[in-house]
Amino acid sequence: MKRSLLITSIGILCVISLLSTSPLVSAREILYEDVVWISGFNDPIGSQWSTSIVGDESDITTSSSSGEALYNLLGEELEWELISPLNSDTWTAVNNIAYPDLPDDYDVTSEGFFVSHYWGDTYGQRSDQSPSVHFDYNVSMPNNMSDYTITSASVSAVVNATVHANNPDFGGIEVPGDAVHQAADYDYIRYYLLISDLPKQKVYEIAYNQTSDLGKDSAGTFDQMEDTLITTVTEENLKFFLTSVLNTDDFNFTITVGIRIFCEDNRNNDQDFFDEIYVKNVSLSFTYQKKINQLTTASWDGIGNSLNSSNVLIRDASFEFSYKIDTPWPTDASPNSEFRLFVSNKKLSETVKLTAATDIYQLANPDGYNVTSLIGLDENITVSIQVYIGDNFELDSPIRIYIDDVVLRLTYIVILQDPPPTNLQPYIYGSAGLLVALATGIGLYEGIFKFPAQVRTVRSLRRNIRHGRSTKLLQTKDSKMIGRNIFEEEKRQLNKVSSKPQHSQPSTKAAPKKDTSGYKDVSPPEEKKMPEKKIEGSDKSA
Amino acid sequence: MPRGFVVTKWTDTDGLIVQLNYPEELKVDLDDMMRVFYAHITGAAEAGNVLVRLEKVQSNVASYFTGMDSPTPFMINLILELGEDPDMFGEAVIKDINSSILNYLQQLGTSISANYEVVKKLKQYLKNALFLLERLKYLTKDQLLAQIFYSEKGRKILQLLRDRAYSKKQLQALLEEALNKIITNLDITLDPFVKSGLVKQDWIEGIAEVFMFLVADFTIFRSPAFHLIENAKTSLPNAYLAEKYLEQVKKFFATYTPTEDDNLVIAKNLTNPDKFDYLALFRDRPYPLNKIPKGTDEGSLDVAHLLSVMEKDSILTIIKDNKNVEWVFLLTDIAVRPFYPEYMLENIRRDREENTIKKETAIKHLDYLEKVYYDFHEKKEK
Incomplete structure (x- = not known):
């Protein structure tokens, strides 16, 4: 144009x-010099200005205050903690699919998650040697977690148990060191905490404890494991597991407190009493920060009058604005975020990195940007100051970026004819x-x-x-047809090349154009003929 | 870079034991290996692949299990850095490596001296495999496109995007439904699409999701090695060989038609960095079998096996000259040709008429299609 x-x-x-x-x-010429065509900002801002956001609108908004225009980055850090009353309304007892037998007794009490079980190798061979129960609690997050990154996490729980150890009437638990008829894994309790997505397709164990000598005969009639902290995964893994389970639907996951008992048949008439097993003081908490998404933009757009190309010549156009920030820009996390500037919808090649912003207003370009070549005629002249997010990063608190003193000045000539x-x-x-x-x-x-x-x-x-107009059917070739055409074209080239007459090797009198030294006869002399070489493994599959 | 391999096996007497680890200084924690084993057997303990994050060694493990029903239940564990995913290398390559390792493991018997030789060869293979995996991070554009074509996920994504643009979330859901498996890291799977310029990713105004727009398509087929044919027309390397070579090429291409199965074979060759090196070598000229230049990793690569596979796949051909010396020629080159997806215009028009996509999505896609057209035009003119 x-x-x-x-x-x-x-x-x-x-x-x-x-x-x-x-x-x-x-004809007459009239020079108009340094005319302020677009300016900002007054209080209130005025209808000359509007805003637009492209990308994740939960990352950034625009606003104005006291004659300044703002871009608000909506960083935040939130914390979630498991706060759940200990009762069977909030925690649901369910079968462990891998070990579906339930223990004799299980409950959620004010003291914690309780299990007790008896197994005896008497009276018709009871088969509930590996009972287990899960207590599930479904968590629903208040935020869409796809827009947040978990930055810290912790989990803990306390376990204890009382069992029959060396009971003269009823036997007891067998552990290594006890007298037994046969043994492999002995008797034990396994405690564990799981987190999973709701359909339980992703299940992760985040803490566990397995007894190894609880119930030793030397303890006497009963043996006790005092309150013991459960072994947990590292924080890094816990964060990863939480992120993974929340990835399924972004809001929900399940916490499971699991208890499994193993009663090995260690002797004739073996009887194993697990009197009281508790998991208590279960705690899970994590902090999460807002994800700010790359490619998101927010713009303040100003519109001015148009100039007629039939009688106007633009001599000069300059654009300037000032900016500041309320907290330092996170340079390491987002070095590429910047102001991008547009005049009449054309982008300036110069940009202003947000890392340069301070808490005091400064001019983006002290000399002003020369935008003469960008001014469009016969349409409204516009400017746009865009904040462009150049990286994906986490932001734990809001950031406000301010702009003011926006000025687009034009110098132009109007030609008037008598x-x-x-x-x-x-x-x-x-x-x-x-x-x-x-x-x-x-x-x-x-x-x-x-x-x-x-x-x-x-x-x-x-x-x-x-x-919004209706459109006619377009006749286009599909992918297969285009591919076939390309192949046919190359085949035609082969036929062309093949049909060219074959030339013999150049005369030895002429200087050879190609370096044929690599094509020397490399076969050995007759008297030292090498055995025929075969490529090994030529019958092997790829 | 992948850290190494750990091969474990399940025994009835000793439980899980470590069969072999490479490199030997790679630390192996049996608890971690048990976690991987547990991940396999919480299903039906069938043969299959899992990806597990290990806490103690701070790494990801891509593990293949032969299954409890196999004669010896092996687990082949590829130890990766935390940020790595097997999809970065292509599922087909990992599958091939596991298959080769299993071949070696199945040769182990009761003879100590025989086992020693097998283990020695296996360790050499593992060394090469690690080097190969590292090289797979640096593929050319043609190789990236071949990698997309060779991967089941890649082909499915291409099929979906040929229809219309999708958000990453939609794409993941459709892919999981189509392939009946969970996609753990879609960004890694989409990486070759973005790097090769097949797709552009961008926001749509009013929608808080990144969309993937197909802006280029490609086709793959065998093509003649034109440079060699031109040389053969001038009787290079010699008249006898040139005539034989031209006959073979003419005969091959007289009946050749690209098929999906054959394209998978040539795509597999192209994505292998070692085979790619030899393809580039033989594009330039043929070599006598005993004069083929060695690569940088001299001595460790089984060149004979590599070339024999390429011959079996009809990429290379061996021709004896009149002095009985065997020469290796490139019978068919592999062409990967990107093209402009003009069918997307009708798809966008149709979807907009049926209100399947938003106006903003259609306009953004058309913007990209207009921009990339000039890239194709320039390349065509060049």
């Missing part, structure tokens, strides 16, 4: 100068018609015909979709 404008402008000038040199036509004498009208109309035809032709070329046919189709389709 610039070219058409230039040619049209030259055309206008030619006609004007022609007319002005003749005594029949004259009205021509009446008897010159045919010439005027003729010249105007010629100019219109020239501009139309150039405009059509610039707007449509200079683009390849495929691009014209894209542009036309886009225009129709933008304006």
